[in-house]
Amino acid sequence: MLRVGIVGALGYAGAELIRLLRGHPEVKLTILADKLEKPVALSSVYPQFRGKLDADIEPADSERIAQETDVVFLALPHKVSQEYVVPLYKAGKIILDLSADFRFDDVTTYEQTYGVRHLDPKLNREAVYGLPELFCEAIKKARIVAVPGCYPTSVILGCAPLMGKEYVDPHSIIADAKSGVSGAGRSPTPATHFPECNESLAAYSVAQHRHTPEIEEKLSALAGMPLRITFTPHLVPMNRGILSTIYVKLKSMVDEEAILKRYQQFYQEAPFVRVLPVNTLPNTRAVTCSNFCDIAIVVDARTQRLIVLTAIDNLVKGAAGQAVQCLNLMRGFPETAGLL
Amino acid sequence: MLRVGIVGALGYAGAELIRLLRGHPEVKLTILADKLEKPVALSSVYPQFRGKLDADIEPADSERIAQETDVVFLALPHKVSQEYVVPLYKAGKIILDLSADFRFDDVTTYEQTYGVRHLDPKLNREAVYGLPELFCEAIKKARIVAVPGCYPTSVILGCAPLMGKEYVDPHSIIADAKSGVSGAGRSPTPATHFPECNESLAAYSVAQHRHTPEIEEKLSALAGMPLRITFTPHLVPMNRGILSTIYVKLKSMVDEEAILKRYQQFYQEAPFVRVLPVNTLPNTRAVTCSNFCDIAIVVDARTQRLIVLTAIDNLVKGAAGQAVQCLNLMRGFPETAGLL
Amino acid sequence: MLRVGIVGALGYAGAELIRLLRGHPEVKLTILADKLEKPVALSSVYPQFRGKLDADIEPADSERIAQETDVVFLALPHKVSQEYVVPLYKAGKIILDLSADFRFDDVTTYEQTYGVRHLDPKLNREAVYGLPELFCEAIKKARIVAVPGCYPTSVILGCAPLMGKEYVDPHSIIADAKSGVSGAGRSPTPATHFPECNESLAAYSVAQHRHTPEIEEKLSALAGMPLRITFTPHLVPMNRGILSTIYVKLKSMVDEEAILKRYQQFYQEAPFVRVLPVNTLPNTRAVTCSNFCDIAIVVDARTQRLIVLTAIDNLVKGAAGQAVQCLNLMRGFPETAGLL
């Protein structure tokens, strides 16, 4: 059994990691930790675990974590995460980092986007972007994986099969994404206060969300040319789920069937992508608490645009589940282990 | 006092008409009616009116309605509505029709879109499209007004100031609209069953929603050229409100300030359009139960796109409130009478 | 026109006071204030007021408030409120205090319940409990009114007609109350963070909520004997509304009709209490944004218990609306002025 630790167990992605890893056949959770002064009982924060896992979340100490684990999942805010990643990696651990710290090929983009210095650009070069549907082989060989978050996962999986296709204008991508509130994390804020966000709907960070450069870097690499996209996130009064509605200009008319075939082929080896049949649209309920990404395509022949719709659970395929999927690849477990 | 009747009082738009017209200083509600076999007490359907308006909703009979009213609001499904509009108009009534039956300049488009025959194409030519911010003068002179619904109002008000502007590509419009569930009406359906739509999010009628041709007809007229748009409606788990996120390609770069100025000027006489200051985004909560349309613009300089965001209450500015606003113009009342 | 100020305009009850008083025919809002270092624009906190009331909320300064007002509404936390009430009262203002500071006849109970010292027990004796359905005459003569909050209003109005009735055991009252989240105020907390309280339901402060002694003091006075009740509040994932389900033991069997008659008579002069007909149950939606209290009674003959159900909007009849209703009585305006 692999000894696994979670740093950042207080947050929603951390709790989801606990839920999934508890049920993973090859894994034993040996330590739960977070930025804390003193231990707190897991069940006092997440009462759903009472009687299932009666453990404490402990103050995160890299040395102790290194001693008790073979693998460490980090579900910490950016910048904080690298402070743990670097020593744990040097201590020989396998790292799955859910923060943004190691997601960028170009450290400069990271530093500009997040306004912080990267602690270890050299290590950054070793990190693999943890989107298994696209980078499966690299993940298998990696010892450090930077797991992408919810928005990039939902947009990149929606666009990837189109990149490099002549019939698509890659510069025309507009992604209109709608997220449940758990995506904003576990810290109370005015924007996530129930009476404020319930029965309301709003966009935020329009034209300046920091996931945009991350999406662009990955899509540019796939397209083989520098791309810019328009990305608009919205906050929806529900707990979980992201629906992204993606608009792409078709340079020549291609019928829906041909594009659907392309998507089916592209994802035929991907156990967690469900390309929906014609006339079936995704909804976030259908993927709640699962690691699936549902994708539908619609051709708007009148305007010669392709509309791609993707739905994921932001905390599973958009965070914890994707991290577990990466671990499965890294260690040669079945890709779906602990995830179905 | 104007004697006013409401046909379609059972529906959500009908109830909203009752709420607004009850508080209107120039109006007396003389009859509430709907397609019914026998009368039902208003308070049994809408208990909020108990003790405020203890009336019955009666079976809709055109002759009786004609006798008891000067003005008739019709909040009925398309096709059904025209069956009442035609005789009531002929009986000399002022008509405010909230259905789609008289919204199209081109009857053929109406007939194709809705799959029904129009009963009176000649009368259709007299009907004015009841969007006061654009057609104020025509509404003032009209005796029959076809009040636009929620999606067209939110999209057309968002795009109108751009039509005819050289710096905008009018063929590039993409409107991604998100609606609360009351927009689907008062009849229970699987899609609006609480456990199905709560905690879920989905698009519907992608690339084929029947409000698209209506929006296109009006924007084409404003732009002076035939336009096609991509319009995607979504169902959001909240009761009221529509947020439309509209994407338009800029042919040349224009700064945010200049465009904001354009919107402010365009709507400077419009008491119900609030063009939001820079860095302020609309949310549906801010317009709930009001007749306001909040509009914000953001220039995405990196992609040379303009993002317009509009928020309305689908039952007020998107239905009943807009109808009352039209009545105010038609009768020379202050435009805001009964609406603030 | 009465010059009216609101201290505590930042909170939800404050915002509701603004909404109601803006529409009140006899009132002019002259100052909005709160505990602040510097002014903030009302529309930046409550964007619904943009274009309707473009005022600032100012730092609360008792002297300045005294100069600019005839009447002051205070929607502040307990203990803070009395610091403003005392000087404003001494400056001759009419006071409507929505805090708990002047609600108790017995200052000792107040001090024990809230763990603070009362600043002015003498002034406390002049304050009248602002529940118009019970204390109408005293309110008319008062210069300072302590407006009861949501839970006490919903429970006391439900029980009052039974107090002193021989067929009821006054010591048997159990009130199971369920509140929307706005009742918890505008400050974000873990308990009101959307992903925590959405899709969840819980009781809180069981057997120790501080509204219990307030309810008991008032019901004891009505019953003419000291009473204790069991009161259990619950937090429900919705914005507004309180439903209280109240259980009372019948000492002798009385039929539903007789009790209903009692309620109808008791509230026959009360414009905001709607005693529902037999077989009709209240729901919070029917009172949302209104000052009504809907009451239903059901006799459980099998167990010889009476079940009383009451519904109010916690921010209107449970706060701001009730305060306005008190003002109307104090100044001889129609009791419903500004409230229908």
Added chain:
Amino acid sequence: MLRVGIVGALGYAGAELIRLLRGHPEVKLTILADKLEKPVALSSVYPQFRGKLDADIEPADSERIAQETDVVFLALPHKVSQEYVVPLYKAGKIILDLSADFRFDDVTTYEQTYGVRHLDPKLNREAVYGLPELFCEAIKKARIVAVPGCYPTSVILGCAPLMGKEYVDPHSIIADAKSGVSGAGRSPTPATHFPECNESLAAYSVAQHRHTPEIEEKLSALAGMPLRITFTPHLVPMNRGILSTIYVKLKSMVDEEAILKRYQQFYQEAPFVRVLPVNTLPNTRAVTCSNFCDIAIVVDARTQRLIVLTAIDNLVKGAAGQAVQCLNLMRGFPETAGLL
């Protein structure tokens, strides 16, 4: 592997049975059926199963079901269920019936409560009430189990440890229960239409809900004397979960610690009952999608009442999970198999 069929797979309890039994190590789902004219794809009704279980729900035919199964779960409406139970039982199948048809010891009470005739009173005598925490030994020997639903489970588990205790007045029980909307089933109705029940709260079937006689029959047996309770169900705007707040009069004062100890002992062998520590209250979120029942007790010393709070997931411990737990006992599997 046990061959298991589900009749009533279209409903929410049916879908939950599919979810749980798919993950059960000793079970193979061989047939999904419901009252249908022709087969429908499971994924068209419940898209979450797409790619996990791509089966059809078939027209329910008792003969065919008998051939393909060893065990049958029936999640059908009362009265309809017995039409399948009787022939399937006679065909030698093990029966887990989630309807009310075999829950009553006294067939007359059943017939009066549900207004239908019982098809097989003799078979009814063989059926065991499937509440494992109370009837474990009988369930182990049963071939037909009548699985209790959500309200009875939440109330009976909350009261059982008190039955027969001298310090409790068994005639004083009042259960105020609050349920999520999935408890109302999958058929759209006006009461469960999203805009009607969202942002609203109401009681229903006050003093006449048909689960009352069922609860009374079971508690009376435990108490050894005939009891009547007051039971009030409420509909809460959330998908899942039931919270029951139960009030019981203490005949003599007993301290919280002693009662807590009683509950802990009573449920010490029960893997799915979590008696919460002092000062910890249950919430429905903590049991969502799990088979746990969380129980807390609070003594209101001032009024000498005990308040018991229980939380379950209405579709799991209140339906499908409980049925699986019964199967585990009937077949000698670990009680928690497939449920953690």
